[in-house]
Amino acid sequence: MIRTRFAPSPTGFLHIGGARTALFSWAFARHHGGKFILRIEDTDVARSTPEAVQAIIDGMNWLGLAHDEGPFYQMQRMDRYKEVLHKMLADGAAYYCYTTPEELERMREEQRAKGMKPRYDGTWRPEPGKTLPTPPAGVQPVIRFKNPTDGVVAWNDLVKGQIAIANAELDDLVIARTDFTPTYNFCVVVDDWDMGITHVIRGDDHVNNTPRQINILKALGAEVPQYAHLSMILGDDGQKLSKRHGAVSVMQYDDDGYLPEAVLNYLARLGWSHGDDEVFSMTQFCEWFDLDHITPSAAQFNTEKLNWLNAHYIKQADTARLAALVRPRLEARGIAISASPSLEAIIGLYKERVSNLNELADAASIFYADITFDPAVLNQHLTPEALPALVDFATGVRDVAWEPAAINALIKSCIGAHGLKMPKLAMPLRVLLTGQAQTPSVDAVVALFPRETVLKRLAALPA
RNA sequence: GUCCCCAUCGUCUAGAGGCCUAGGACACAACCCUUUCACGGUUGGUACCGGGGUUCGAAUCCCCGUGGGGACGCCA
Numbered sequence: 001m002i003r004t005r006f007a008p009s010p011t012g013f014l015h016i017g018g019a020r021t022a023l024f025s026w027a028f029a030r031h032h033g034g035k036f037i038l039r040i041e042d043t044d045v046a047r048s049t050p051e052a053v054q055a056i057i058d059g060m061n062w063l064g065l066a067h068d069e070g071p072f073y074q075m076q077r078m079d080r081y082k083e084v085l086h087k088m089l090a091d092g093a094a095y096y097c098y099t100t101p102e103e104l105e106r107m108r109e110e111q112r113a114k115g116m117k118p119r120y121d122g123t124w125r126p127e128p129g130k131t132l133p134t135p136p137a138g139v140q141p142v143i144r145f146k147n148p149t150d151g152v153v154a155w156n157d158l159v160k161g162q163i164a165i166a167n168a169e170l171d172d173l174v175i176a177r178t179d180f181t182p183t184y185n186f187c188v189v190v191d192d193w194d195m196g197i198t199h200v201i202r203g204d205d206h207v208n209n210t211p212r213q214i215n216i217l218k219a220l221g222a223e224v225p226q227y228a229h230l231s232m233i234l235g236d237d238g239q240k241l242s243k244r245h246g247a248v249s250v251m252q253y254d255d256d257g258y259l260p261e262a263v264l265n266y267l268a269r270l271g272w273s274h275g276d277d278e279v280f281s282m283t284q285f286c287e288w289f290d291l292d293h294i295t296p297s298a299a300q301f302n303t304e305k306l307n308w309l310n311a312h313y314i315k316q317a318d319t320a321r322l323a324a325l326v327r328p329r330l331e332a333r334g335i336a337i338s339a340s341p342s343l344e345a346i347i348g349l350y351k352e353r354v355s356n357l358n359e360l361a362d363a364a365s366i367f368y369a370d371i372t373f374d375p376a377v378l379n380q381h382l383t384p385e386a387l388p389a390l391v392d393f394a395t396g397v398r399d400v401a402w403e404p405a406a407i408n409a410l411i412k413s414c415i416g417a418h419g420l421k422m423p424k425l426a427m428p429l430r431v432l433l434t435g436q437a438q439t440p441s442v443d444a445v446v447a448l449f450p451r452e453t454v455l456k457r458l459a460a461l462p463a
Numbered sequence: 464g465u466c467c468c469c470a471u472c473g474u475c476u477a478g479a480g481g482c483c484u485a486g487g488a489c490a491c492a493a494c495c496c497u498u499u500c501a502c503g504g505u506u507g508g509u510a511c512c513g514g515g516g517u518u519c520g521a522a523u524c525c526c527c528g529u530g531g532g533g534a535c536g537c538c539a
Contacts, residue, residue, distance in 0.1 A: 007539090008539090009538080009539045011538085011539075041539060042539095043538095043539080044538055044539065046538090047538070047539085048539095097537095100537095101536090101537065104536085104537085108535090108536095111464095111465095112464065112465095112535095113464090114464085115464040115465070116464075116465065117464080117465040117466065117535060118464095118465085118535060118536095119465095119535075142537050143537095157468095160467095160468065160469085163467075163468080164467095165466075165467070166466085169465080169466055169467090169535090171535090173536090174536080174537050175537095176537085177537040178537065179537085181537090183536090183537070183538085183539090184538065184539045185539090187539095188539090204468075204469095204532085204533065204534095205533060205534070205539090206534095206539090207467065207468065207533070207534075208466080208467065208468095208533075208534040208535070209534085209539090211467095229468090231468085231469075231532085231533095232532075232533080234532090236474090238474090240532080240533095266475095269475065269476075269488085270475065270476095271475085271476095272476095273475085273476055273477065275477065275486095275487085276476090276477065276486075276487040276488075277487090277488095278475090278476095278487075278488050278489085279488090293477095295469095295475090295476075296468075296469060296470095297468090297469050297470060297531095297532095298469070298470095298531085298532065298533095299474090299475065299476090300474060300475075301474090301475095302474050302475060302489065302490085304474080304489060304490055305474075305475065305488075305489040305490080306489095307489090308488085308489055308490085309489090311502090315502080352501080352502055352503095353500080353501045353502060354501090381499095408498095411498090421498090422497095422498045422499095423498055423499065424498095425498090426498045426499070427498080427499060429498095430498090430499065430500095436499095436500090437499060437500075438499060438500030438501070439499075439500075439501095440499095440500090440501085441497095441498070441499095442498060442499080443498085
């Protein structure tokens with residue numbers, strides 16, 4: 001049974017990189033008929049917040065990435081960690097270290113100055129025949145893992161291939177703080193072990209933690225899971241995404257009018273491929289997904305492609321569903337949705353031409369709220385030669401049958417009577433009714449408005 | 464600095480030694496459609512980081528270089 005997990009730390013929102021990691025872990029479990037587990041890594045009490053937990057869950061829900069087990073909270077598993085910690089201490093797999101953070105800092109600076117990799121020097125590490133210093137009074141010790149000193153830790157990364165790191169490169173990491181709370185690398189190991197995780201799919205930044213985790217797993221006599229490290233996602237500008245540069249919550253995409261299936265489809269193709277396939281459902285994705293076709297190199301986020309996918313999914317989407325999504329956006333703008341025209345009718349006419357839900361709301365607001373005119377646009381199209389035809393049209397509007405074909409016939413007869421070409425009348429009509437020079441077919445737009453509104457907006461015409 | 468990883472069009476990518484005079488998608492350009500703008504359709508341009516090997520043959524394998532990234536916490 002394949003078991004994967006997504007293990008974010010609740011120190012902020014779910015961003016695009018985390019979302020992709022979650023997506024791949026989820027899809028891998030789905031593909032194999034396994035289980036997908038959500039685990040909240042909240043051992044950093046100072047930075048974890050319940051709001052962040054909620055933000056992550058909201059993000060997962062919006063994307064529709066449902067977990068089969070959890071969410072598990074590490075803070076609720078303290079007893080278990082402490083049990084393992086005591087066992088390791090008893091087994092000699094871990095030891096107390098009295099070196100203070102200040103001493104460590106000094107040590108690291110010296111090493112850096114000498115061009116060495118900064119690391120703990122092993123002062124308190126017990127060795128056969130070695131006499132340990134006397135613990136200084138008043139110093140609370142941390143617990144360090146006794147890492148092997150020689151040999152190599154190797155694993156076959158399912159994305160990056162064979163990776164081997166010499167144990168000589170690794171120092172004895174702190175697995176419990178002075179207050180006895182366990183640290184990340186330790187909790188992860190115990191959790192992955194206890195939860196029977198078979199495949200750890202996570203970000204690239206954890207590659208360097210992997211050999212340490214494998215060593216702890218081995219010290220515990222636990223089975224080592226398979227690892228797959230996903231490369232990072234760069235911003236649109238090729239720069240690293242960070243809190244102060246470009247990293248936004250997935251919920252921001254909701255605000256920006258993206259459909260979750262568009263974001264998901266986009267993310268699926270960021271670092272993974274299935275031949276030339278670009279547009280596919282999540283059902284299809286789960287069927288196809290494998291670790292063999294994940295690119296080991298970093299990927300740059302491309303908003304334009306996301307926009308294209310979003311436009312595609314909006315065109316495809318059921319109009320009633322879109323209306324339900326657009327309605328709150330209009331309400332948020334303080335726009336009252338009237339019965340005529342129906343929101344569905346507006347969306348039916350506009351969904352072919354927009355690339356996000358907010359543009360749909362923009363379109364709808366033309367029909368529900370007062371419009372403003374750009375004088376330059378108005379002047380450009382409201383030409384003297386168009387005026388008589390417009391006046392004719394305004395007159396004809398009073399008793400023309402209220403459907404596109406009849407309105408189209410009226411427009412044709414108006415231009416015919418004045419020897420005009422279609423755009424001469426269609427353009428000023430567009431602008432007068434919508435305030436815009438770009439709209440769907442003008443007869444369809446006219447027909448969408450209630451007759452009275454058209455009369456009212458045309459009444460502004462100079463006689 | 465040390466260790467680890469990465470490297471095909473502007474971007475996402477296909478590519479597991481001959482199928483590659485390198486394919487698809489986004490973006491871009493032109494044309495068609497047209498009642499404006501989109502949509503849609505057709506066409507086009509642009510890429511294997513450099514150098515050495517291995518091989519009859521290399522985008523694909525190896526080495527070196529260069530460039531980029533990551534990690535070196537009592538953060539996760």
